[in-house]
Amino acid sequence: xxxxxxxxxxxxxxxxxxxxxxxxxxxxxxxxxxxxxxxxxxxxxxxxxxxxxxxxxxxxxxxxxxxxxxxxxxxxxxxxxxxxxxxxxxxxxxxxxxxxxxxxxxxxxxxx
Amino acid sequence: xxxxxxxxxxxxxxxxxxxxxxxxxxxxxxxxxxxxxxxxxxxxxxxxxxxxxxxxxxxxxxxxxxxxxxxxxxxxxxxxxxxxxxxxxxxxxxxxxxxxxxxxxxxxxxxxxxxxx
Numbered sequence: 571x572x573x574x575x576x577x578x579x580x581x582x583x584x585x586x587x588x589x590x591x592x593x594x595x596x597x598x599x600x601x602x603x604x605x606x607x608x609x610x611x612x613x614x615x616x617x618x619x620x621x622x623x624x625x626x627x628x629x630x631x632x633x634x635x636x637x638x639x640x641x642x643x644x645x646x647x648x649x650x651x652x653x654x655x656x657x658x659x660x661x662x663x664x665x666x667x668x669x670x671x672x673x674x675x676x677x678x679x680x681x682x
Numbered sequence: 683x684x685x686x687x688x689x690x691x692x693x694x695x696x697x698x699x700x701x702x703x704x705x706x707x708x709x710x711x712x713x714x715x716x717x718x719x720x721x722x723x724x725x726x727x728x729x730x731x732x733x734x735x736x737x738x739x740x741x742x743x744x745x746x747x748x749x750x751x752x753x754x755x756x757x758x759x760x761x762x763x764x765x766x767x768x769x770x771x772x773x774x775x776x777x778x779x780x781x782x783x784x785x786x787x788x789x790x791x792x793x794x795x796x797x798x799x
Binding site for chain 2: 671
């Protein structure tokens with residue numbers, strides 16, 4: 571199974587400052603169709619997750635442009651250009667290239 | 683507006699069975715894959731199972747393979763998860779998530795399954 575490793579596991583950030591989360595996979599996430607199926611989700615406490623980014627860098631509908639994704643192969647990054655209070659919560663990467671699909675452990679973003 | 687509503691969560695004894703349902707609306711259910719994802723109390727997300735649009739192609743996490751069965755009734759716009767031989771470690775909120783444009787694009791609020799004697 572592919573292991574997804576996120577760093578850091580916790581990140582205190584100040585409103586208006588940038589934030590960055592890394593996600594590394596134990597194997598390449600390039601699918602046989604040429605796409606890389608790496609997504610990012612955000613979960614606020616007590617709420618279901620919501621999709622932010624799919625296929626490395628594509629923002630899902632309604633996601634603010636302060637969120638961006640990048641990377642290739644086995645190394646991926648989610649960046650928030652200027653954190654807002656509503657960005658608090660836990661961020662997860664997930665690979666849906668190879669079964670079984672696997673999530674990262676999650677990164678808790680705490681607003682200082 | 684896409685809506686998915688899970689139901690069926692309950693307290694069940696170890697070794698018992700439970701069937702979860704997910705009622706979907708706001709999109710052409712029969713044309714899209716669906717997923718189950720779970721989250722143990724205070725823990726991260728775990729993918730459980732996926733089914734394609736016609737129900738003929740399914741996949742499972744190793745932790746549930748042989749015990750859980752995903753299915754769907756396209757005439758009722760409903761997704762199911764039959765859970766057998768339940769264990770304490772299956773205790774979690776179970777979320778239903780759609781695969782309309784991309785994987786996991788819409789989520790329900792979840793239903794709580796507690797496995798305990």
